[in-house]
Amino acid sequence: MPQLPAPDYPADVRARLDADAKEIIARYPGSRSALLPLLHLVQAEEGYVTRTGVRFCAEALDLTTAEVTAVSTFYSMYRRKPSGDYQVGVCTNTLCAVMGGDAIYSALREHLDVGDGETTEDGKVTLEHIECNAACDFAPVLMVNWEFFDNQTVESAKRLVDDLRDGQQVTPTRGAPLCTYQETSRILAGFPDARDGAVESTGGAGHASLVGLRLAKGEAPQPRVVSPRGGSPKAPAQPGSEHLSSHDAPQKTSASDPEHPAGPVTEEGE
CATH class of the missing domain: 3.40.30.10 (Glutaredoxin)
Structure with a gap:
């Protein structure tokens, strides 16, 4: 049995959504890029993406309802049935x-x-x-x-x-x-x-989440640089130094293969 066309919004709702959609679409160089925010817009109207909402998005962006449905069913933030507040x-x-x-x-x-x-x-x-x-x-x-x-x-x-x-x-x-x-x-x-x-x-992010940001802003000490292979710890890296990693630059070596030990590869061996 063929599915009946989706009903339209009441005239006052449609007029309001048309104005909102026009504002959203104007933000993008290509109208198709406005599909995700338009789906949020129609979801805000009824709490989920209805067939009416799909039809509205399709008409506003000159897409097929199949194209709109494909996107709305892909992302979990769009509801396809009534849900809670x-x-x-x-x-x-x-x-x-x-x-x-x-x-x-x-x-x-x-x-x-x-x-x-x-x-x-x-x-x-x-x-x-x-x-x-x-x-x-x-x-x-x-x-x-x-x-x-x-x-x-x-x-x-x-x-x-x-x-x-x-x-x-x-x-x-x-x-x-x-x-x-x-x-x-x-x-x-x-x-x-x-x-x-x-x-x-209500407060911002927790301490653990802000450590990287504080380091980037110079609001916390630079981390202690650990020297690999049993060497002595190095002083913290200074701003502007070439190597800011927490590890020394790795040497080209086959130390990971105990069956075939070798020292660092020389320029002649490369």
């Missing part, structure tokens, strides 16, 4: 898993009575397991609408989802204050974030 993701990648992520995920499934990617009956929370979010030094990590909740336990994770369902104010460990999934989608579409300037209220 709060997307709770539990990192179950290697370090978070062994630090307690697997236990947290299992406990939340039971606590919320949902499966992976499912939403609680009140429409508040959607639970999923997620891959590494580059926050291993704070494992185990949860994310709610892409905001970080670090160093979680089973009990703290249960309190977190309970507070979300009860409408309590929930503060991320770092980053901006929490907002709903639809509000997050509009921000990802590239529109002003009402939370700008409020990041400091």
Whole structure:
């Protein structure tokens, strides 16, 4: 049975989205490049990418609905069915898993009575397991609408989802204050974030994540340079020196092959 055409948005909604889409498309030299933010835009309207949203993107960019659908189904940040106001993701990648992520995920499934990617009956929370979010030094990590909740336990994770369902104010460990999934989608579409300037209220990145930045800015001592092959430790590298690595430049040698020992290769042997 052929599928019926996707319905259009109500006239007032369509007019508003047309204006927003025009602003988004104008940012790019080629209109096709605007597809990802346009998908966030239509997701902000209904909480997921509907057939109506796909049709809107296709018409705005002169694409086929098949082309738009192919992109929207490829990226996990685009939802293809109704989901909760709060997307709770539990990192179950290697370090978070062994630090307690697997236990947290299992406990939340039971606590919320949902499966992976499912939403609680009140429409508040959607639970999923997620891959590494580059926050291993704070494992185990949860994310709610892409905001970080670090160093979680089973009990703290249960309190977190309970507070979300009860409408309590929930503060991320770092980053901006929490907002709903639809509000997050509009921000990802590239529109002003009402939370700008409020990041400091919840704190920034943790110490471990800032070490490299402080070194780059010269705000921390240079690391001690370790000499390989049993040599004496060297003084820290000075700014402007040719070799800033934590190791000496390697010699060309077959020391790794004990069956055929040899010294450094000479220029004649190259």
